[in-house]
Amino acid sequence: MFGLIDNDSYLTVSDGRLCIDGVDAVELARSHATPLFIYSEARIRRNIARLTDAGGRIPCPMKACYAAKAMSTLGILRAIRNAECDIEVNSGGELWKALRAGFSGDRIIFNGTSKEAWEIELAIQNDVYAIQADSVYELSLIEAAARSLGTNANVSLRLVPEIESGTHSGLRTALLTSKFGMMPDEAFAAIAQYADSDHLVIRGIHLHVGSQNPDPSVYAEALATLGRFALRLGRISSRPIEHINIGGGFPVDHIGGTRADINEDQAAILSAYFDPAGALESAWQRLAAADPAAAEAVSKLTLLIEPGRSIIGDAGICLTTVRNAKSRPNADMPGGVDQWLLTDAGFNILLSMETYKWYYHLISAQRAGVPHETRYKVAGPLCDGGDVYFDIEGKGRLPEYRMLPAGVEPGEVLALLNCGAYSLAQASQYNGRFLPAVVLIGIDGTPQLIRRRETLDDLIRADSLT
Numbered sequence: 001m002f003g004l005i006d007n008d009s010y011l012t013v014s015d016g017r018l019c020i021d022g023v024d025a026v027e028l029a030r031s032h033a034t035p036l037f038i039y040s041e042a043r044i045r046r047n048i049a050r051l052t053d054a055g056g057r058i059p060c061p062m063k064a065c066y067a068a069k070a071m072s073t074l075g076i077l078r079a080i081r082n083a084e085c086d087i088e089v090n091s092g093g094e095l096w097k098a099l100r101a102g103f104s105g106d107r108i109i110f111n112g113t114s115k116e117a118w119e120i121e122l123a124i125q126n127d128v129y130a131i132q133a134d135s136v137y138e139l140s141l142i143e144a145a146a147r148s149l150g151t152n153a154n155v156s157l158r159l160v161p162e163i164e165s166g167t168h169s170g171l172r173t174a175l176l177t178s179k180f181g182m183m184p185d186e187a188f189a190a191i192a193q194y195a196d197s198d199h200l201v202i203r204g205i206h207l208h209v210g211s212q213n214p215d216p217s218v219y220a221e222a223l224a225t226l227g228r229f230a231l232r233l234g235r236i237s238s239r240p241i242e243h244i245n246i247g248g249g250f251p252v253d254h255i256g257g258t259r260a261d262i263n264e265d266q267a268a269i270l271s272a273y274f275d276p277a278g279a280l281e282s283a284w285q286r287l288a289a290a291d292p293a294a295a296e297a298v299s300k301l302t303l304l305i306e307p308g309r310s311i312i313g314d315a316g317i318c319l320t321t322v323r324n325a326k327s328r329p330n331a332d333m334p335g336g337v338d339q340w341l342l343t344d345a346g347f348n349i350l351l352s353m354e355t356y357k358w359y360y361h362l363i364s365a366q367r368a369g370v371p372h373e374t375r376y377k378v379a380g381p382l383c384d385g386g387d388v389y390f391d392i393e394g395k396g397r398l399p400e401y402r403m404l405p406a407g408v409e410p411g412e413v414l415a416l417l418n419c420g421a422y423s424l425a426q427a428s429q430y431n432g433r434f435l436p437a438v439v440l441i442g443i444d445g446t447p448q449l450i451r452r453r454e455t456l457d458d459l460i461r462a463d464s465l466t
Contacts, residue, residue: 010040010441011317011417018365018415021441025319025365028439029413033453034321035345035436037424039076041443043315045083051250051307052085054277058284059299065109067248067308068094070421075440075450076312077101086129088306092119099126109245109304111158113180120145123153130156132206132245135182136190139200146199156204156245157187161225181207184229191237202239204304205229208247211309214272216279222246223283227294234297243302246283250276250310254418258361259403263396270359276310309421316420318436319365320345322412323381339376341408345416346380346387348430350423354386357397360416362389367405367412375401376408382431424451432459 010021018025021040029036048064055062065088066080072094078101080087086107089095092115098108105126112119113134123131124146133139133155146153160181182190187205194200205226209218226244234240251272260267280303288295324342352358363372378389391398404414427435435458438451 010043010315013368016367016369018363018368020317021445023441023445023447025317025415026413028447029319029321029365032437032439032449034319034413035349036319036453037316037420037436037438038319038447039079039312039316039420039438039440041079041440044076044079044311045443047307047311047315048080048083048085051276051305051310054280054305057277057281058303061302063243063302063304065107065304065306066311067306068098069425070308071312071316071423071425072097073424073438073451074101075438075448077103079440080311081107085311088308092116092122095119095122095126095128105129109156109306111306115141117141117145120153121149124149124151128154130154130203130206130243130245132156132158133182133190134158134180136186136193139190139194143194143197143199152197152199152201154201154203156206156241156243157182157190157202159184159187159205159207159225159229161207161222184225187229188233188236191233195237195239202241204241204243204245204301205233206245206247206304208306209249211249212251212269212272213249214251214269216274216282219246219279220283220286223280223298224287224291224294227287227291227298230301231291231294231297241301243304244298245304245306246280248306248308248310250274250279250307252309252313252418252421254313254359254361256361256418260359260361261399261401262359262391266357266359266397276305276307280305313421314418316418316423318345318350318360318416318419318423320414320416322408322410322414325408325410328377333375339374339408341376341378341404342381343378343414344381346382346431346433347384348380348382348433349427349436350380350416350419351426351428352422353389353398357391357393357395359398360419362402362404363415363417364405364408365413365415368415370405372403372405374404374406374408376404378402378404378414381433429454429459434458 012019065086067088069090087098088109090112105128108128110123110131158181253273255271320343322341326340327337330338347354380387391400434454437453440450
């Protein structure tokens, strides 16, 4: 139970209750209702520092850009900005939010595969650090937009170099079968095509090897690919690039020595953990040993990274209240029954628990200090048979049961840990359910409501009644 709660964590137990940066989780649940997301600003800053530590271990400048898609509530974006981290956005909407949160254009990189004209124009008007072009066709759209605005656009080219990682298939982004990027030869042709353009400035090259990568060696392969590209480009182009972008995907340990009871492959992905700065340092050392010329080319450039999950994933928890309890016959269980708990947090706010069968460790926030040795079937509130916290498909990607204290009854507050990334960012109002409030525990330990809980009016705010 305590694998994710230790001296290095913002999560502690006091008087038997779960605390976040010293703040009582149960009291927050009572003040703001559940479901409720709570984030630690101190943990966010610690995670950013852990990533930017690589800047002192490699011989080139580094720029860390938080992947806003992981969580883009304005209060979180402001905390990221205040920690002196830059930002990566994936749509005009995320770009607009980043600007509202106070990021200047030179601190923004703009990704995405299907950019609309207004999104491209917004990026150009705000002189973003780089619009990362996903295809040669998209380059033509960016040039046309810049020409119509009478200016030029900063761009980088996203490559798909066929690098395989050991993460979930839906999270792999550097394979030819993925939807992202252009082939290296396409990129060289594009650079030649637009070499004399008055409206495009190709400032860098970019790739991304996927999310929750269990093996740090993929970053060595990625850096080698970028180094070779930069070296070749330097030989054929009179307009050198300024940066390379290795993406993000650094993992968060969702298991942490807890009793997860999931299959070996799933456990290998979800328990993955390594030092990102160490992985980048090792990647540099391997490149320098194998290809000194490519390493020299890299040393003259700025290295960008795009961490998302590794900044916000283990900085947030979700509190949920047990709303219903029942039992079902099961001859294999003590007493001949399964005990069921129905909570108010479903996959409408924790989508990855359904799409990827993502494991979020579950504890009692009210009785965090007592043994969690009783098996329960735990499920959410949605009118959908897949809205459960356990293995419903028989493949062992989630536990068959969740372990909690004996005697859990309706009204008890539970906590799902390490679910700060790709939760509320992917949430919906499915079943007419309110999107939850978000509380940020500030550096000084003061809780601040940074997103209110929705109301009935919010469910129809965009609807037309005429």
